Amino acid sequence: MRATIFNGPADVTLETVDDPRLPDAASVIVEVSHTAICGSDLHLYHGVHGAAGIHLGHEFVGTIVEAGGDVRRFSVGDQVLVSGVIGCGECAACRGWNPVQCHGGGARVFGNSLDLPGGQAELVAVPAADTACHLIPEGITPEQAVMLTDILPTGFFGARRADIRPGDTVAVIGLGPVGWFALQSAQLFGAARMLAIDTVPERLAAAEALGAIPVDASGGTPQQVHELTRGRGADATIEAVGVDQTVTDAIYSTRAGGTVSVIGAHLGMAFPFPMAVAFLRDLTFRVSLCPVQSTWDELLPVVASGRISPEQVITHRMGLSEVTEAYRLFDARDDGVLKVLLDPKG
Amino acid sequence: MRATIFNGPADVTLETVDDPRLPDAASVIVEVSHTAICGSDLHLYHGVHGAAGIHLGHEFVGTIVEAGGDVRRFSVGDQVLVSGVIGCGECAACRGWNPVQCHGGGARVFGNSLDLPGGQAELVAVPAADTACHLIPEGITPEQAVMLTDILPTGFFGARRADIRPGDTVAVIGLGPVGWFALQSAQLFGAARMLAIDTVPERLAAAEALGAIPVDASGGTPQQVHELTRGRGADATIEAVGVDQTVTDAIYSTRAGGTVSVIGAHLGMAFPFPMAVAFLRDLTFRVSLCPVQSTWDELLPVVASGRISPEQVITHRMGLSEVTEAYRLFDARDDGVLKVLLDPKG
Amino acid sequence: MRATIFNGPADVTLETVDDPRLPDAASVIVEVSHTAICGSDLHLYHGVHGAAGIHLGHEFVGTIVEAGGDVRRFSVGDQVLVSGVIGCGECAACRGWNPVQCHGGGARVFGNSLDLPGGQAELVAVPAADTACHLIPEGITPEQAVMLTDILPTGFFGARRADIRPGDTVAVIGLGPVGWFALQSAQLFGAARMLAIDTVPERLAAAEALGAIPVDASGGTPQQVHELTRGRGADATIEAVGVDQTVTDAIYSTRAGGTVSVIGAHLGMAFPFPMAVAFLRDLTFRVSLCPVQSTWDELLPVVASGRISPEQVITHRMGLSEVTEAYRLFDARDDGVLKVLLDPKG
Amino acid sequence: MRATIFNGPADVTLETVDDPRLPDAASVIVEVSHTAICGSDLHLYHGVHGAAGIHLGHEFVGTIVEAGGDVRRFSVGDQVLVSGVIGCGECAACRGWNPVQCHGGGARVFGNSLDLPGGQAELVAVPAADTACHLIPEGITPEQAVMLTDILPTGFFGARRADIRPGDTVAVIGLGPVGWFALQSAQLFGAARMLAIDTVPERLAAAEALGAIPVDASGGTPQQVHELTRGRGADATIEAVGVDQTVTDAIYSTRAGGTVSVIGAHLGMAFPFPMAVAFLRDLTFRVSLCPVQSTWDELLPVVASGRISPEQVITHRMGLSEVTEAYRLFDARDDGVLKVLLDPKG
Numbered sequence A, B, C, D: 001m002r003a004t005i006f007n008g009p010a011d012v013t014l015e016t017v018d019d020p021r022l023p024d025a026a027s028v029i030v031e032v033s034h035t036a037i038c039g040s041d042l043h044l045y046h047g048v049h050g051a052a053g054i055h056l057g058h059e060f061v062g063t064i065v066e067a068g069g070d071v072r073r074f075s076v077g078d079q080v081l082v083s084g085v086i087g088c089g090e091c092a093a094c095r096g097w098n099p100v101q102c103h104g105g106g107a108r109v110f111g112n113s114l115d116l117p118g119g120q121a122e123l124v125a126v127p128a129a130d131t132a133c134h135l136i137p138e139g140i141t142p143e144q145a146v147m148l149t150d151i152l153p154t155g156f157f158g159a160r161r162a163d164i165r166p167g168d169t170v171a172v173i174g175l176g177p178v179g180w181f182a183l184q185s186a187q188l189f190g191a192a193r194m195l196a197i198d199t200v201p202e203r204l205a206a207a208e209a210l211g212a213i214p215v216d217a218s219g220g221t222p223q224q225v226h227e228l229t230r231g232r233g234a235d236a237t238i239e240a241v242g243v244d245q246t247v248t249d250a251i252y253s254t255r256a257g258g259t260v261s262v263i264g265a266h267l268g269m270a271f272p273f274p275m276a277v278a279f280l281r282d283l284t285f286r287v288s289l290c291p292v293q294s295t296w297d298e299l300l301p302v303v304a305s306g307r308i309s310p311e312q313v314i315t316h317r318m319g320l321s322e323v324t325e326a327y328r329l330f331d332a333r334d335d336g337v338l339k340v341l342l343d344p345k346g
Helices: A041-045 A142-147 A151-160 A177-188 A201-210 A221-228 A244-253 A275-281 A292-304 A320-332 B041-045 B142-147 B151-160 B177-188 B201-210 B221-228 B244-252 B275-281 B292-304 B320-332 C041-045 C142-147 C151-160 C177-188 C201-210 C221-228 C244-252 C275-281 C292-304 C320-332 D041-045 D142-147 D151-160 D177-188 D201-210 D221-228 D244-252 D275-281 D292-304 D320-332
Strands: A002-008 A011-016 A028-037 A059-067 A079-082 A123-126 A133-135 A169-173 A193-198 A213-216 A234-239 A254-262 A271-273 A283-287 A316-319 A340-343 B002-008 B011-016 B028-037 B059-067 B079-082 B123-126 B133-135 B169-173 B193-198 B213-216 B234-239 B254-262 B271-273 B283-287 B316-319 B340-343 C002-008 C011-016 C028-036 C059-067 C079-082 C123-126 C133-135 C169-173 C193-198 C213-216 C234-239 C254-262 C271-273 C283-287 C316-319 C340-343 D002-008 D011-016 D028-036 D059-067 D079-082 D123-126 D133-135 D169-173 D193-198 D213-216 D234-239 D254-262 D271-273 D283-287 D316-319 D340-343
Touching: A002 A320, A011 A320, A028 A079, A028 A142, A028 A320, A041 A320, A059 A123, A059 A142, A079 A142, A133 A292, A151 A177, A151 A254, A151 A292, A169 A177, A169 A221, A169 A244, A177 A193, A177 A201, A177 A234, A193 A201, A193 A221, A201 A213, A213 A221, A221 A244, A234 A244, A244 A254, A244 A271, A244 A275, A254 A275, A275 A283, A275 D283, A283 D275, A316 A320, A320 A340, B002 B320, B011 B320, B028 B079, B028 B142, B028 B320, B041 B320, B059 B123, B059 B142, B079 B142, B133 B292, B151 B177, B151 B254, B151 B292, B169 B177, B169 B221, B169 B244, B177 B193, B177 B201, B177 B234, B193 B201, B193 B221, B201 B213, B213 B221, B221 B244, B234 B244, B244 B254, B244 B271, B244 B275, B254 B275, B275 B283, B275 C283, B283 C275, B316 B320, B320 B340, C002 C320, C011 C320, C028 C079, C028 C142, C041 C320, C059 C123, C059 C142, C079 C142, C133 C292, C151 C177, C151 C254, C151 C292, C169 C177, C169 C221, C169 C244, C177 C193, C177 C201, C177 C234, C193 C201, C193 C221, C201 C213, C213 C221, C221 C244, C234 C244, C244 C254, C244 C271, C244 C275, C254 C275, C275 C283, C316 C320, C320 C340, D002 D320, D011 D320, D028 D079, D028 D142, D041 D320, D059 D123, D059 D142, D079 D142, D133 D292, D151 D177, D151 D254, D151 D292, D169 D177, D169 D221, D169 D244, D177 D193, D177 D201, D177 D234, D193 D201, D193 D221, D201 D213, D213 D221, D221 D244, D234 D244, D244 D254, D244 D271, D244 D275, D254 D275, D275 D283, D316 D320, D320 D340
Parallel strands: A169 A193, A169 A234, A193 A213, A234 A254, A254 A283, A316 A340, B169 B193, B169 B234, B193 B213, B234 B254, B254 B283, B316 B340, C169 C193, C169 C234, C193 C213, C234 C254, C254 C283, C316 C340, D169 D193, D169 D234, D193 D213, D234 D254, D254 D283, D316 D340
Antiparallel strands: A002 A011, A028 A059, A028 A123, A028 A340, A059 A079, A079 A133, A271 D271, A283 D283, B002 B011, B028 B059, B028 B123, B028 B340, B059 B079, B079 B133, B271 C271, B283 C283, C002 C011, C028 C059, C028 C123, C028 C340, C059 C079, C079 C133, D002 D011, D028 D059, D028 D123, D028 D340, D059 D079, D079 D133
């Protein structure tokens, strides 16, 4: 089969490799029908982490073509979406749909290591299938389903972990696809005012069209948030970038008693946290890898009902054979790219 | 001054009476600028309770024209909205904005007894003003403010007390103004699907235009709710009528583990509650008089931001001099009436 | 094997019957080591419901002697406790440990119908074993484990569903074993004052020794609760009897904004619910069959740590051969009986 | 009157100064009957912050001897306890008992600046008295009341903000008086196992006597916590020291999905926060100055009922005339000192 291989920084190619085999009886093989590139794939592309040879990709949906004997909830022929993050599948946390709290080995992300080959490929092995997959239900298109494998859940989870109440003013820092979904999710929790913060004019304009107040971060984030809230700060701030400056901005933008919810993947080990500021503000600070499958029960009906249309973030549809160019374009932010969908048949 | 007087069942007239005087130093006199008739005013009109001579009306806003010496938060000239329900103003519950939990005498509703004259009048005395009033903030019109004195808070509180989570299917039984606001409030808590239940075609059509699924109650409420939820029942059901049949329907329409939130004013003492059904379903059943002022912190920004436009329910604007006809028309449901606003100058 | 058979009202005998067989591949056969009689078994004994031939008993623990091929979490030889209530084992609710919300057929209780033979026997078939059983962990004795199959979870769940906060005054009506555990569980949620309500002097004395304030119900429950709370009422009331009078008392004993949690099995269909009272008090009323397995994650460490010692309620240990006498004595409340444990070997 | 004056690092003396005067009509003058030295007073003593001339002390109770004309809830002669932290007294946050969220000027702590003289004195002016004071109710001794002005609320709030559920394993790092109260408060939220972490043998022994598992921090905190929790980590960790090492230990000791609640006053601006660790664990990190008065509704009944006896931490009772020696001894941790109470008459 063909799979997207990480050879090293800025070096991603499509290669022909052996078909995957069932790693154990609790696994399935999925024939991928739709897959996508995620902003976090660029961490590998930029050389932040990763080993040569990794099969990239953690956003994919498709059809089960082989199922191990211990798989209870799925059969060959089922069309499924697959969580980008999985656990052992057997512990109480996994059975309660929370792989991030897995105590049988911890959480693993597809396409991030040699151990768990990813889904920007024609075929992919999915371990712990009963807790990793969900049937694509009636009313959900495959393109919507791909958005439910990581980025819509991550944006939604960022909003959930922000303790939003009806009437709140919610600031979202970073309006890439995940921040965009955080903005839409904040409405599900009753946000009355949304402050949408970025530096890209098109993103600010899109947020304004959604009903948010656009804030150009180049003018200083905390200052503008305080001006717009009469000095109080936002009730909740969702950080969807993941660098020191924006995390700091999030802390300073939030009111006393409020919550900062960080979903930008900040992988540093010594972010300079202003304890004295947090102390005087009785601050809640959350940093989250999203347990994707824990959100499906809530998000599937939200998407099916049309309250959120996640496929709208897709700006580019390309063939898997174009994956090298797709990564280049996505990394360069060329051509107004927001989200790239890849067709394994193409 | 002129005030609306309850003379007995179906007998409401405008009379000239003495101007109100400050009952104590914690009170204010409000010159009413806008007032409305509420569905619960019809309980008196129908003779369910009430004594001859009551000054009717618990929905009103206006300008403070006199303030007692102990009033801290308001001054003469302030434009305020007034909660339809008040407490002693001094106990911990009242200071925490919850008159329904008042332990200094309990909750009282304007215009329901001789003790607390109401606001379908030119002037009204407001005791415990510091905990009963709120400045009408910038961005809120007086007509919106009247809707914030009872019915929008009641609909919103019904949704709050229904334990709605994002993705839920929420049934609302009864699409009068309060049920209508419950429907809109359910969206603030993330409802994915709303089942709007009534028998009036216009109300069902309006609910459908809002994005709800219309359900004609004459076809059987629980049956249809179960059909629409594949046999599970609604996650939450809000009852906004207040009679035995609809409360029973609400219980049977709700899934195991779900919540029934009753905001229809059912004043009976022996509703036949099906304990065995509730037991097998681990049901939560709430019956609530809304602590109006506890909702303002959330609802004022919601209205100011335009997420809910409560003035849209107003179908009739009449002068206070037409109050007898206004009651007749409202009671008879003539002329497509949903909500009647009264102008004390007219 | 020998099993306890319900022949009709007040007619329970031990009989030799065929050994159970695995009903399907998701089931196990448990050789019972300890079993108990529950207050709700008396509903059958009193002829409230039930068909002749039922194998009685829903409180039991033992050793797995046979396991179907689809059982993933257990093996032959495992010592397990078994929830008295089970679901389909496959739906999302069941996999999330909540059989009461099962949408694959609904909840079923062992020993209550011919379909699901019970555990006052030498052997019992346990369907949906992966979601019905839990290994008896180190630090938990078998006698403690039996208490974790129904009555400690039920008392705890009653307290959980009562919305208790630290500092609250909690009333518990009915001090049988379930009420006793509700009292102890209320402490886990921070109750500062516990009002223990019953008419049996020994039970009141035991509650007082635990730190509760004993209230003799024959003096009038609501009156005394209001006296002890300076007219406010209890913050939360747990009803553990299940008849009209005590449910009514619970409603009248609870403060505005408080919660009534009914765990007494009241199987009526027309309890006269005072809607007007609930309305003015913004009351939460819950009626619950306990999803036993949902409580184990919390209760197993509570018992292992010694914060609650559930075996203390056991007053009688008898052989299974004495089951007819055990039922008679338990029903008659002879000999200070609170809880009867039965030994299948005896 | 006599007051304790901060002259500079390690230089605290009792001086005769002018009696305080009412700063405004919302204030009262309290004649102090009991006051105490707090661990956070040592921040001034150590020169971390503070200006020469500050009147020290934020833990005190006494009798109102003068009351401004706008004070509504108290009169001359009332015996009151006073929150160590206050706000403007007028904004919605203050009226809701949360000075830390005050948006009318922010929170202020007695005895920390020249602007708000403290209570290690014979007399003290208390602004915003209606939201700063509480009558000492029947059943609470003055010594218990002093403990309710800061340290018991702070320990309790640390536990509240730790998201403890029944059955949880809770680690408390630092067993000074605040950590000690956090340990006792964890029980109010249902902690099954408490890991009590410190290096002082007497403190570890006292914690063990309370039912906690003592952990000597010199053996490595996270390692031992993981050993005691089979590799999972604590469900919740309360940090009551306030230095980089212990905050770091708290983060590494907490399980995925768990909460770190920091109540140790860490006033740094660049604590090296391990974002990558928090990200993989979906961590909640809270840093809190306690809004003391928000806890009284819960803690007064807890103390009155005897569930917590806060006066037990008092090891030394001295006269105010001995204040210089009291500070020296408390700073040096001589003589087994845990908490020093000062008598303004002595």
